[in-house]
Amino acid sequence: MNITHPFVDADGDKLREECGIFGVIGAHEAAAVCALGLHALQHRGQEAVGITSFDGAEFFTRRGLGHVADNFSSGDSIAELPGTTAAGHVRYSTTGGAGLRNVQPLYAELASGGFAVAHNGNISNAGHLRGDLVRRGAIFQSTSDTEVIIHLVATSRYPNLRDKIVDALRLVEGAYSLILMTPQGMIACRDPLGIRPLVMGALGDATVFASETVALDVVGASFTRQIDPGEMVEVDFDGKITSHRPFAQVAARPCIFEHVYFSRPDSIFNQRSVYESRKMIGVELAKEAPCEADLVVPVPDSGVPAAIGYSQQSGIPFELGIIRSHYVGRTFIQPSDSARNSGVKRKHNANRALVEGKKIVLIDDSIVRGTTSLKIVQMMRDAGAREVHFRVASPPTGHGCYYGVDTPERSKLLAGRMDVDAMREFIQADSLAFVSIDGLYRAVGLAGRNDACPQYCDACFTGDYPTSLTDLGERHNREAQLTLPVNSKVA
Template identity: 60%
Template sequence: MPRLYDSVSSADAGAYADEADDHFHDECGVFGIFGHDDAGALTALGLHALQHRGQEAAGIVSYDGAQFFTERHIGLVGDNFTKPSVIARLHGNRAIGHTRYSTTGGAVLRNVQPLFAEFAGGGFAVAHNGNITNARTMQRALRKRGSIFQSTSDTETLIHLVATSDRSSFIERFIDAIRQLEGAYALVGMTDKKLVGARDPLGVRPLVLGDLDGAYVLTSETCALDIIGARFVRDIEPGEVVVITNDGIESLHPFANTPSSRFCVFEYVYFARPDSIVANKNVYDVRKRIGAELAREAPVPADVVVPVPDSGTPAAIGFAEAAGIPFDLGIIRNHYVGRTFIQPTDSIRHMGVKLKHNANRQILEGKRIVLVDDSIVRGTTSLKIVEMVREAGAAEVHMRIASPPTTDSCFYGVDTPEKSKLIAARMNLEELARYIKVDSLAFLTIDGLYRAAGEPARTNENPQFCDACFTGDYPTRLTDRAENNGDPQLSLLAEVG
């Protein structure tokens, strides 16, 4: 039976609170490659391109025909996977990798993916983007049957379901397992013979197929294909399972009566990298169209359009072009800010936003400013940004948000506050405008967001996206939440993928 040789970093990243961070965080990115002699190094490069999807931890598992090898580390990909000695330990012509943003419980090594288990028929490694909304319920049942969990990750639920399945082949057991899952998942898995990819029946999270000189690649975004010079082949379809072996690739569709796709619309708003192609749409172009829709829906007389960098930049460009108002960089971002490096006293915490952003006074002074950002979650950053712009001498400050108000928590693999901490769930538009101290405030409508993404106006009968964070319309059952009496905090106790 193949053995797992495991090398892990023991550095404790610690927990840090970033009050200036007022954005959602996607949980992770996944990458897998089959049939290339540099599989370990290419996986590290792919994860580097997916670093925006998770900055707390990263891991790679490779296979050389006889043994599995794994490297799991707390911290950034570039801090851990650029050392030749690390890559040299990832032997083999196939590998999978994962980069992760942790939520409840913090970043600890036992939760760093890919997760690995030895089954009776051999080893299995898996990396997951998304969140299984019945994980806690399934885990309780599995524990009663004797399963022992080593992590707090919902992803480990899949491993135990595969291990306890009574089906004969690995793929049959894998399909039996994912049929029992609810929620969102984009998975890459690896055995001694196969690379496997799967998306949930609604296709909430992205997964694409690429080709590099005959080696197949599975990954979250096309930007990870670009960095290694791979060719984009196609999106993995909602509900599809792909199996890659030395004999080629096989596509399976194990879900009967697959419902309409509900891809996460926030991938277009914020999560995906602007240079990625998502569901056949260039993300940068969609974000520019979002800005143009916003300009048409909420025009305002102004002298200059200023993005809140970097996530607000494409929408601000689209807004400026549609409104006929000059675009300029009135806020400069420091790209070299990481974890808090000094004690967060009250006075230092108040200045925290200036670690990341600084006003460009020459652009702002005496001007009527339109600030464009992608979203408002807690409102803390927006308030500090507006105060900073006013201190730089802006005559008026108008805020335009390139998404609808965020009123509901996400249960599909995104780190979100509970609903009571979402400022748009507690305040109406006028109250929120007063809170962040702007002269006017407007959000993109849900129909405007759909139009920018190339879809008709939203209908309750057949929405094209998962937009639950804006509408409260969750496309799947939230079993764990229901069993915890609807308490969102209890339902989010699991570490999501």
């Protein structure tokens, strides 16, 4: 269960990043550095964690369900992972589902030696590729799309391992940031669109890779640069760094939701402070959707920066009208329906003395299914708020993500089946407004969305997917075949 992002209820009423990755080569006790880096990325995945290390002769792997601290807090757990090179992964499940067999890094013995992969993203033609591989005799040990990459590397006819990796990645579509460990060193790469993030840093003589800059900060590494879209960076055991650009150059489309919600606010994404972007979203929201109110109240914690921006732009005082409890554990017992339904109040409670009799502007980062927003609005009303106006620091999320985000089907997304007025009625707010797509682009430092060539992947808002979606298309074709009358034919 996710406990970092508040208000995640049994319906999964928040979008969740699939995972975070971290790698280090050339560091004393590399596994300990890796565990610390993964702890800083815990918000990106709380279902499971794994670390693989290499001591120059052998690979060692330890994986477990739960948080980093649950699995790597003791000296004994780190002692099981010797060597100066390590890569790790924290995850939620999207493709492949839950279970220890899907916990990364995934490891395999290839003809060229050991090979470990940590992957952030989602391969949108993994099912198609997997079917081809199985028909050719491949035997899979997991249901993760990442294992498809391993099989493609193993079956490539190129003699050089780096060329095998490039050959494999040319067959996949979708999003990937990868950290790969080989007997020759470490390789980090991003897909040509750069949908998922990956940065590089230096820790003394060691080289570090991570999903976010905050992980570099926490381990004491200095930020070097981001890995560019379509770039492959190779580091050998002597510390030599080589950059390769084996893919055709295309216009980058990094995920704009990193600015909205996924990244920690103290990270830098795409050369911009995430905190500053979120605050500026609130500024744009105040310009586009002003409101007469007494207080601006964030839905903690993800709504705080946008609420600050909204307050500063509108002149309406910012107040903590909702107080978050930081002591709600993953194993909290919920013995009855009434207890389960009180989940929001266990995590948050209205500051009644502050909100009673007031007109409130609530600021949240997104609305997914809408069930949580309904509970929050009702909580404010129960605390005596006179009016509750809801403002959302992202456009309506009306489309699914197929690039590494755990998104409900479109039929379960509130914006996928309702217009804004119907959504307002559903959550029972006095008014509801979302930042526009152009306002979101302005908040991240651009003039607006370039519809001819968007600068970010914003498919969850616009339905404008930057890659083919082979598996989805094949699934729709199968479903269409199943619904055909018995005697019908397809032209």
